[in-house]
Amino acid sequence: MDSSRERLTKTAKKIHFELTSVLKIALLVVVDAGLIWFILQLLTNGFLPIAIVFIIILLFNTYVFLAPKAYPLRWMAIGLSALLLFSIFPIIYTTYVAFTNYGDGHLLSRTQAINQIQAETYLPEEGKAFEWIAYRSDVGEYMLWIKDAEGKALLVRQTDADYDEHILEVVPGESGIGELDEQGAPTTIDGFSRLNRIQAATDTNLTKVKFGEPEKTVQVRSPQEAAELLPRYHYDEEEDSFTDQLTGTVYFAKQGTYTSQQGRTLAPGFRAGVGISNFVNFLTNPALRGPLALILAWNFSFAFLSVFLTFSLGLAISILYGDPNFRGKKILRSLLIIPYTIPSLITILIWRGILNENVGIVNTVLRNLFNFAPAWTTNHWWARAAILLVNLWLGYPYFMLVTSGALQSIPSDIYEAAEVDGAKGWNVFWHITLPLLLVSVGPLLIASFIFNFNNFNLIYVFIGGGPPIPGASTRAGYTDILISYVYNLAFEGGRGVNYGFASAISIVIFILIAIMSLIQFRFTNMWEEVSENV
Structure with a gap:
């Protein structure tokens, strides 16, 4: 069983x-x-x-x-x-x-660019132009009624359709042709519906269709005109070149653009490798060197000042509330943490309204009391001060919490020994509190520096990198940092996007951050050595 x-x-x-x-x-x-x-x-x-x-x-x-x-x-x-x-x-x-030219004008592959250039047409001197009316069948086939300047009318079928005859005389009763209107065009054709002007103008396939005999086709090129068009550019696969049938100019591929010896180019271009030219352009182009130098200098200054100010204020509050005789410190500390609990995006938008030059509460009060109103968004020094002020409000609660815990971890007997030796006030802070504090907080300071070095949200949401730098060849502002400048190049450049150049700058930013990370390890070891000597 x-x-x-x-x-x-x-x-x-x-x-x-x-x-x-x-x-x-x-x-x-x-x-x-x-x-x-x-x-x-x-x-x-x-x-x-x-x-x-x-x-x-x-x-x-x-x-x-x-x-x-x-x-x-x-x-x-x-x-x-x-x-x-x-x-x-x-x-x-x-x-x-x-390492490519990827950007506006070079978004397509080589094959896609060649196909688009080959699709361009022109009307030769011997070619004719026609008035036209289109007809479409239920299966998506087209027929075109055309009339030349001499008044001769014909019906032409799609070139690629399987018909014995591609050109028909407009004779009512033959080939399913109905009565003619005042223009001489059939009102009905068996199996086809006549398109009105709105239907024809919104039919995107109509301009792509060729009508008539294969050796002499007719194409629609405007709502009023069809013509005997020919391909303007002939592509030579062996030479990888285009020849303009109208002018005889030859265009060869050069870094993703078909270019003639005279410097004329064909659009669109295609994605192609350009080696290290984006990096060379970043480092040597005089037109870019000016704004980049200002942006890079401000980027380091912004990151350093943000860390210094937020750490200083957070530490000052922690020391102040560390006094056991300070009354109501728990309530006040809870209130001071509020900026850290509100999403930064909302806080930045609120500060943008508070510092509005015309109706903001700060300028309103200053204007009434002192007849003075800072230009927070139009003067670059005041704009940078506003950025640092908002970042101070966003960042000090973090360091207040971090330093509060770090201060409590410092043994009290060290302070007692210092007091016995006669150390007081600033001497205790500089030689005991700060060195021991940096052992635990130091890596966080460098991490905060790296965060602020790429603090895109604050720069973009508060002021968009403005005010603009006069004479800059690209969209650049006095409060732009490298990451916001890269964003402008890639997505909001007034002269077109340049993903290749923006990617090159991104790699430079990555290298800078990697160097900062190495410095972080170096300083961490140094602070540990200092703490051992305290």
């Missing part, structure tokens, strides 16, 4: 295992099919880099869920895939873009 139960139990477990395996494989097939479809869409639309990432994810997950040896990785598969997609790939792709 017991052996029968054991056999039934084993059989049930086996069936359960097999069903689980089948369901697992079925789910994997469904997920893989969806990923394959998505990858094909990416490849069709020219997004090769991101398609490669999804191919890696597809192969990795398929291997992990099918190979018994990879069983431990199943619990991390989704996390590792997300890490690759959202962390590793952006870093690699940003590095790649930094």
Whole structure:
């Protein structure tokens, strides 16, 4: 009896295992099919880099869920895939873009750019222009009624359609042609609907269709005119060049743009590698060197002053409330933490209203009391002061909390020994409190410096980097830091976006932050040595 139960139990477990395996494989097939479809869409639309990432994810997950040896990785598969997609790939792709001309005018691949240039047409001297009316069938085929300057009218069918005759005489009753209107155009054609001007103007496919005989086609080029157009540019694959059929000018590919010897260019360009030219441009271009020098100097000054001011105020409050005889310190400390609990975006917007030059409460009070109102947004010195003021309000609660805990961790017997030796006031603070405090708080100071070095939200939300720097060749402001300047170049440049240049600056920022991180370790070791001598 017991052996029968054991056999039934084993059989049930086996069936359960097999069903689980089948369901697992079925789910994997469904997920893989969806990923394959998505990858094909990416490849069709020219997004090769991101398609490669999804191919890696597809192969990795398929291997992990099918190979018994990879069983431990199943619990991390989704996390590792997300890490690759959202962390590793952006870093690699940003590095790649930094060495390209990717930006406005160079957003397409070479194939897409060639196709667009080849699609451009012109009307030769012997070509004719026509009035036109379009007809469309239920299956999406088109027919065009055209009339030349001499009044001769014809019906022309799509060049790529399978018809014995592509050009028809406009004769009512023949080939399904109905009665003619006052212009001589058929009011009806069997199997086709006549398009009015609004329908024809909104039909984006109509201008792409060629009508008539293959050797002499007609194309719609405006709401009023169709013409015997020819391709303007002839592409030579061997030479990788375009020849202008109208002027005879030859254009060769040069760093992503087809350029003639006279310096004329064809649009659009295409993505191409430009080596280290973006970095060279960043370091040597006189037009960029001016604003970049100002922005870089302000970036370091802003980060340093922000850390110094917030740490100083937070520490002063911690020391003040550390006095056991101070009354009501718990309530006051709770109130002082409020700026830290409110989302920074809301706080920045509130401060932007408070410091409004015309109706802000600060300028209103100053104007009434002293007949003076700072230009918080139009004068670059006052704008920088406003930025530091808002950041002080946002940052001091953090250091107040950090230093409060750090001060309590300093042994009281050290202070007692110092008092016995006659040390008082500032001597105790400079030689005992601050060195011991920096041992635990020092790394946080450098981390705060790095955070403020890239504090994009404050700069962008409060003032957008303004006021603008006069004469700057790119969009740049006196309160811009490197990260906001990169954003302007990539997304809000008045002269077009330049993702390649912005990516190059991003790499420079990364290198600067890496250097700061190394300095952090160096100072951490130094503060530990100082604490040992206290």
